[in-house]
Amino acid sequence: MKQPLCSGRTEAWRPCLPRPRRSRSVSTPPSTGSLACVGIGIMLGSHITPLARSHIENADVVFAAVSDGIVELWLKEMHADVRSLQPFYAEGKRRTQTYREMVEAILAEVRAGKRVCAVFYGHPGVFAWAPHRAIKVAREEGYTAYMEPGISSEDCLYADLGIDPGSVGCQHFDTTQYMLYRRQIDPSAWLILWQVGLAGERTGHRFATSPAHRQVLVDVLSRHYPLDHEVIVYRAATLPMQAPRMERMPLGRLPGADLDSADTLAVPPVQALVADAEVQAKLVALDAYQAAIA
Numbered sequence: 001m002k003q004p005l006c007s008g009r010t011e012a013w014r015p016c017l018p019r020p021r022r023s024r025s026v027s028t029p030p031s032t033g034s035l036a037c038v039g040i041g042i043m044l045g046s047h048i049t050p051l052a053r054s055h056i057e058n059a060d061v062v063f064a065a066v067s068d069g070i071v072e073l074w075l076k077e078m079h080a081d082v083r084s085l086q087p088f089y090a091e092g093k094r095r096t097q098t099y100r101e102m103v104e105a106i107l108a109e110v111r112a113g114k115r116v117c118a119v120f121y122g123h124p125g126v127f128a129w130a131p132h133r134a135i136k137v138a139r140e141e142g143y144t145a146y147m148e149p150g151i152s153s154e155d156c157l158y159a160d161l162g163i164d165p166g167s168v169g170c171q172h173f174d175t176t177q178y179m180l181y182r183r184q185i186d187p188s189a190w191l192i193l194w195q196v197g198l199a200g201e202r203t204g205h206r207f208a209t210s211p212a213h214r215q216v217l218v219d220v221l222s223r224h225y226p227l228d229h230e231v232i233v234y235r236a237a238t239l240p241m242q243a244p245r246m247e248r249m250p251l252g253r254l255p256g257a258d259l260d261s262a263d264t265l266a267v268p269p270v271q272a273l274v275a276d277a278e279v280q281a282k283l284v285a286l287d288a289y290q291a292a293i294a
């Protein structure tokens with residue numbers, strides 16, 4: 001078998017060296033299994049990194065939680081044993097239950113001594129509970145577990161919308177969490193709301209919410225933004241022949257928008273940066289002092 005490429009993060013994962021064994025108490029089994037959670041990016045075929053591909057090709061078993069069936073078919077060209085995690089989703093079933101079952105399916109193969117690769121679309125660590133949980137539990141049980149980053153929809157958003165998060169800052173929230181809690185937001189920075197198609201979803205088992213739920217979101221946002229403030233519904237292209245969705249609309253029209261589970265809402269800043277005169281004066285005085293004693 002070909003050896004996977006090294007990532008340079010050898011403390012957490014040494015795929016090209018003999019599998020490390022931790023010293024364990026006699027009551028626990030030796031850890032021969034391992035787990036790599038890898039991201040394959042958003043655009044089919046073109047975002048995968050050489051490291052992610054290497055982990056897939058060299059695994060004993062591959063699990064896939066990806067955006068659609070075409071991506072699963074593509075993964076099957078890389079490995080003969082690709083097991084979809086999609087069947088764990090079911091109408092009326094709580095998402096938390098689905099995610100727990102996915103983690104258990106992955107860990108069962110790790111515990112059986114297999115070299116397991118779990119593939120997620122985008123970045124496996126971004127707005128994704130199962131990969132973080134699987135890695136945490138695997139490590140607690142003494143197995144080697146590692147996360148390989150991927151190109152997230154966030155990365156595509158910066159590229160497509162031409163946003164540099166460093167220009168005025170950029171804050172990210174899950175839409176429902178933003179609605180349910182009194183978050184301190186900065187209206188002079190970008191606000192990115194994930195899972196906007198699920199705005200206000202509290203039951204844990206619905207895959208979409210209604211315009212009335214989105215109206216509640218608009219009510220919350222209107223504490224900071226006027227209803228005519230332009231917002232952008234964004235969906236990165238997942239297939240090479242697609243164009244990204246970048247639909248601009250006044251905030252007040254959001255409840256009537258046709259939203260998908262893959263949509264993200266980008267809210268541009270509504271106010272200019274406010275100078276902190278006290279801190280600025282302190283820094284001017286500090287620089288003057290240091291120049292004087294130099």
Ligand SMILES: C[S@@+](CC[C@H](N)C(=O)[O-])C[C@H]1O[C@@H](n2cnc3c(N)ncnc32)[C@H](O)[C@@H]1O
Pocket residue numbers: 042121122123124125126127128151152153154193194195196197234235236237238261262263264265
């Ligand atoms: C469970 S999170 C998974 C995110 C994924 N791990 C990533 O790195 O992009 C799902 C949310 O990610 C965002 N998302 C997923 N696919 C997207 C796409 N093609 N374009 C824009 N946002 C997307 C949406 O906010 C969606 O509701």
